[in-house]
Amino acid sequence: MTTTPCHMTMAEAADALADKALSAYELTQAHIKAIGQHKDLNAFITTTAEHALKQAQASDERRKRGESLGVLDGLPLAIKDLFCTSNTRTTAASKILANWTPPYESTVTARLWQNGAVMLGKTNMDEFAMGSASNTGHFGSVINPWVDTSSPNTPLTAGGSSGGSAAAVAARLALGALGSDTGGSIRQPAALCGIVGVKPTYGRCSRYGMIAFSSSLDQAGTFTRSVKDAGLILNAICGFDKNDTTTSKQNVPDFTQAIGKNVKGLRVGIPKEYHHDNVQPSILAAWQQAQDMLKDNGAQLVPVSLPHTIYALPAYYIIAPAEASSNLARYDGIRYGLRAKANDLDELYHQTRSQGFGEEVKRRLLIGTYVLSAGYYDAYYLKATKVRAKVKEDFDHVFNKVDALLTPTTPNTAFPVHQQDSDPITMYVNDLLTVPASLAGLPSLSLPICRNERGLPLGVHLIAPSFDETTLLRVAHVLESNIEDDFTPPARTNT
Amino acid sequence: MTIDKKTIDDVARLARLTIDSNDTHWAQNLTAIFEWIAQLEQVNTDGVEPLYSMADHTLQAEPDERSDGGCRDAVLKESPQQSDGFFIVPTVIERSD
Numbered sequence: 247m248t249t250t251p252c253h254m255t256m257a258e259a260a261d262a263l264a265d266k267a268l269s270a271y272e273l274t275q276a277h278i279k280a281i282g283q284h285k286d287l288n289a290f291i292t293t294t295a296e297h298a299l300k301q302a303q304a305s306d307e308r309r310k311r312g313e314s315l316g317v318l319d320g321l322p323l324a325i326k327d328l329f330c331t332s333n334t335r336t337t338a339a340s341k342i343l344a345n346w347t348p349p350y351e352s353t354v355t356a357r358l359w360q361n362g363a364v365m366l367g368k369t370n371m372d373e374f375a376m377g378s379a380s381n382t383g384h385f386g387s388v389i390n391p392w393v394d395t396s397s398p399n400t401p402l403t404a405g406g407s408s409g410g411s412a413a414a415v416a417a418r419l420a421l422g423a424l425g426s427d428t429g430g431s432i433r434q435p436a437a438l439c440g441i442v443g444v445k446p447t448y449g450r451c452s453r454y455g456m457i458a459f460s461s462s463l464d465q466a467g468t469f470t471r472s473v474k475d476a477g478l479i480l481n482a483i484c485g486f487d488k489n490d491t492t493t494s495k496q497n498v499p500d501f502t503q504a505i506g507k508n509v510k511g512l513r514v515g516i517p518k519e520y521h522h523d524n525v526q527p528s529i530l531a532a533w534q535q536a537q538d539m540l541k542d543n544g545a546q547l548v549p550v551s552l553p554h555t556i557y558a559l560p561a562y563y564i565i566a567p568a569e570a571s572s573n574l575a576r577y578d579g580i581r582y583g584l585r586a587k588a589n590d591l592d593e594l595y596h597q598t599r600s601q602g603f604g605e606e607v608k609r610r611l612l613i614g615t616y617v618l619s620a621g622y623y624d625a626y627y628l629k630a631t632k633v634r635a636k637v638k639e640d641f642d643h644v645f646n647k648v649d650a651l652l653t654p655t656t657p658n659t660a661f662p663v664h665q666q667d668s669d670p671i672t673m674y675v676n677d678l679l680t681v682p683a684s685l686a687g688l689p690s691l692s693l694p695i696c697r698n699e700r701g702l703p704l705g706v707h708l709i710a711p712s713f714d715e716t717t718l719l720r721v722a723h724v725l726e727s728n729i730e731d732d733f734t735p736p737a738r739t740n741t
Numbered sequence: 742m743t744i745d746k747k748t749i750d751d752v753a754r755l756a757r758l759t760i761d762s763n764d765t766h767w768a769q770n771l772t773a774i775f776e777w778i779a780q781l782e783q784v785n786t787d788g789v790e791p792l793y794s795m796a797d798h799t800l801q802a803e804p805d806e807r808s809d810g811g812c813r814d815a816v817l818k819e820s821p822q823q824s825d826g827f828f829i830v831p832t833v834i835e836r837s838d
């Protein structure tokens with residue numbers, strides 16, 4: 247075997263387990279060792295080595311008995327610390343939940359364990375998933391395993407909010423990971439870390455046990471190092487859940503069936519509005535490269551227009567904080583989490599929330615409370631929901647003409663970890679190109695296409711009609727098959 | 742669109758947050774954000790129905806069955822202060838005696 251266990255894809259590792267070339271215990275041990283060697287990335291808030299080895303041992307025993315639970319059985323994965331895991335603390339990277347252990351398990355993680363997957367730990371993130379650089383949390387910033395060759399000593403952001411999951415998968419500390427995406431929190435870090443990130447259609451995955459930020463936008467999804475691996479995790483986590491009535495009863499296909507299908511005759515839309523002034527030239531070049539790849543493979547490129555694209559981000563910054571201000575009202579110091587010392591109930595609320603929340607969360611709670619307050623509701627919240635309808639209408643129109651859309655994922659590559667901290671709007675613009683699909687609930691995916699002159703990965707973004715993740719994976723796999731650059735971060739080459 | 746100190750104080754009270762509104766960066770940040778958000782006024786939304794959710798179906802009713810969830814102790818275990826099956830809070834109602 248030429249590939250060390252940590253460098254395998256999930257599909258390769260599953261084959262090695264099936265062939266008995268490797269045990270789940272060895273595979274898990276190798277990842278625990280890698281995590282220990284890369285604490286500098288701050289990718290994990292909590293590691294669960296003992297639990298992981300027990301799960302791995304149980305997996306090996308099942309396999310010996312001929313009772314394997316399937317392709318995920320024995321594969322070590324990382325979980326964003328936004329998903330409730332019973333008996334393992336779940337913090338959402340907030341001081342207010344820093345010592346909270348949920349009494350129940352989220353549906354998507356439960357489905358992974360039912361399929362035999364192994365939990366390596368809970369990954370670092372922006373507090374309550376609010377951020378684009380994984381540096382607003384209580385547990386410090388996540389560091390990207392990639393290095394800017396023109397400034398090799400400057401730590402770069404892994405993106406956010408699911409930066410810990412992205413960094414862990416990119417640095418070969420986990421075979422795959424779960425993240426959540428509200429406005430780009432899977433796709434942006436995937437792009438910045440040079441891996442594949444999928445946000446499924448709103449309603450594909452249960453939100454039960456996923457700590458709520460913005461309920462009409464939040465969606466669980468995947469980080470992997472191959473398109474096929476994304477399909478393997480999606481197969482396990484998607485589908486109706488009676489505990490989340492917004493999940494869909496739509497049939498869940500075998501997503502891996504999309505792998506290997508060509509794109510001949512497929513109509514791929516190229517929206518002109520994504521040629522935005524804020525997008526770096528190297529990213530526009532990567533976008534062009536991806537277009538050429540699809541054209542060379544027989545796809546038909548169709549210029550399209552999504553005229554309300556630029557309004558999606560400001561609309562999002564009304565809708566998401568509004569929903570957050572309602573969702574985070576539950577953190578009152580009474581039933582769980584931090585409780586501050588206080589003489590009366592109102593002081594208890596104020597002190598608990600003021601001590602427990604960080605600055606970015608407070609800023610969004612102020613925005614959300616303001617736009618929902620009497621006298622401002624119509625001008626802001628109602629207006630934003632109408633703009634949201636216009637954004638969705640744009641997508642409805644173009645999907646009459648095309649089967650998928652291809653855009654850049656992010657305006658910029660990975661930037662120094664605190665570079666954008668002082669200006670909230672600069673930070674918000676990271677989600678400029680991912681937010682429109684979020685508002686419309688559409689499935690979307692980021693995958694790395696090439697690296698720029700400074701060695702950093704560049705991602706492109708695919709968007710498909712609702713519940714057509716299969717087309718996303720099909721197009722992404724064709725692109726993946728044409729990629730020439732290597733996406734192993736340099737720091738990992740000799741380990 | 743300027744968010745002033747008084748607005749910050751009012752909104753912070755509604756959100757049950759203690760914010761030092763004398764620290765001018767709060768008002769500056771929020772003013773900048775709302776000036777940026779104001780570009781939404783350029784979109785003609787006359788006659789447009791608001792879109793609140795992308796859930797693709799109407800919510801379903803559950804069977805009308807009683808359940809206490811069977812998890813009282815597990816839930817109480819995580820409370821910062823609890824006693825005899827109840828959450829404990831600071832005094833809300835003064836005793837009359």
